[in-house]
Amino acid sequence: AKSGGRGRAERFDDRYAAEAGARLKLDTELRHALANGELECFYQPEIDLATGRLYALEALVRWRHPERGLLAPDEFVPHAETVGIIGQLFEQVLAEVLTQQDAWYDAFGWRPPVAVNVSPRQLNASRLVPMVLDALAAHGTPPEALILEVTETGLVDDTVMTGTLAELRRHGVAVAVDDFGTGYSSVSRLAGRHWDALKIDRSFTAGIATDESREGVVRAMIALAHSLKLRAIAEGVEDEATLAKLRELGCDAGQGYLWNRPAGAAATTEMIAASPHW
Numbered sequence: 409a410k411s412g413g414r415g416r417a418e419r420f421d422d423r424y425a426a427e428a429g430a431r432l433k434l435d436t437e438l439r440h441a442l443a444n445g446e447l448e449c450f451y452q453p454e455i456d457l458a459t460g461r462l463y464a465l466e467a468l469v470r471w472r473h474p475e476r477g478l479l480a481p482d483e484f485v486p487h488a489e490t491v492g493i494i495g496q497l498f499e500q501v502l503a504e505v506l507t508q509q510d511a512w513y514d515a516f517g518w519r520p521p522v523a524v525n526v527s528p529r530q531l532n533a534s535r536l537v538p539m540v541l542d543a544l545a546a547h548g549t550p551p552e553a554l555i556l557e558v559t560e561t562g563l564v565d566d567t568v569m570t571g572t573l574a575e576l577r578r579h580g581v582a583v584a585v586d587d588f589g590t591g592y593s594s595v596s597r598l599a600g601r602h603w604d605a606l607k608i609d610r611s612f613t614a615g616i617a618t619d620e621s622r623e624g625v626v627r628a629m630i631a632l633a634h635s636l637k638l639r640a641i642a643e644g645v646e647d648e649a650t651l652a653k654l655r656e657l658g659c660d661a662g663q664g665y666l667w668n669r670p671a672g673a674a675a676t677t678e679m680i681a682a683s684p685h686w
């Protein structure tokens with residue numbers, strides 16, 4: 409019995425060792441990626457539903473891994489958050505976005521507003537506000553051209569979160585509640601906060617055209633957004649029926665595969681150039 413127990417323990421040890429090894433490899437490679445510019449922004453339009461015009465672009469990070477190809481954020485953003493290099497990742501994404509906006513300004517005469525995802529864990533960093541403001545100033549970018557999307561998680565002290573976001577908003581940066589309705593986000597957390605937009609998670613958007621109870625939930629979310637003077641943006645719009653329903657419900661903007669999948673900078677520039685709305 410004793411030797412059997414030890415055998416099991418050894419197998420567990422092996423598994424933990426393998427997992428620890430994989431984490432360490434990811435860690436080493438991700439730090440290398442940050443140092444060597446392997447991260448890249450993809451962009452996905454947010455469409456104004458009243459006019460059909462482009463309202464903003466969301467920057468979605470990708471990792472061009474030398475062996476594994478293009479990796480989605482799920483594969484490395486959570487790790488970056490855990491080991492405390494998410495601030496560095498954000499700084500690189502922001503720099504790339506601001507540089508790209510400069511190029512669009514040169515090409516089209518204006519900067520499409522870009523939404524950048526911010527991990528709630530970063531909001532504790534006192535460096536965040538000056539870093540964002542310095543980066544905007546260095547590019548001569550009007551703060552209105554930047555939107556920060558924050559998912560509520562309950563991890564971050566309310567006063568810190570409110571203070572950081574309020575200060576950025578005071579300087580003209582827009583702030584959106586991301587993935588509304590999931591995780592720890594709740595109605596009470598919206599009150600007294602000053603947000604500009606509320607993004608309805610795609611788990612709520614799906615099926616509103618065919619399911620009345622789902623429609624009711626989204627209708628209520630849009631009403632909530634409007635009563636707080638926030639723009640309502642629906643994520644995950646994949647078909648015309650959903651779009652028609654969102655228009656009927658008075659949703660302000662939408663984002664989803666119906667219009668575009670996230671695309672690299674070159675394809676996004678072509679999309680902007682070909683757009684009749686510019």
Ligand code: C2E
Binds near residue numbers: 644
């Ligand atoms: P998110 O902020 O909710 O971003 C929307 C996600 O939904 C994106 O996945 C996008 O590709 C996907 N999506 C867009 N339209 C549709 C649709 O019509 N149908 C479906 N099924 N999906 C759609 P992606 O790019 O894989 O990003 C996943 C998450 O990773 C993001 O979710 C965001 O939370 C996080 N993320 C992405 N970039 C960054 C970043 O730079 N920093 C941080 N902290 N997180 C990021």
Ligand code: CA
Binds near residue numbers: 466525557586
């Ligand atoms: Ca987002």
Ligand code: CA
Binds near residue numbers: 607
């Ligand atoms: Ca989202």
Ligand code: CA
Binds near residue numbers: 609
């Ligand atoms: Ca989402």
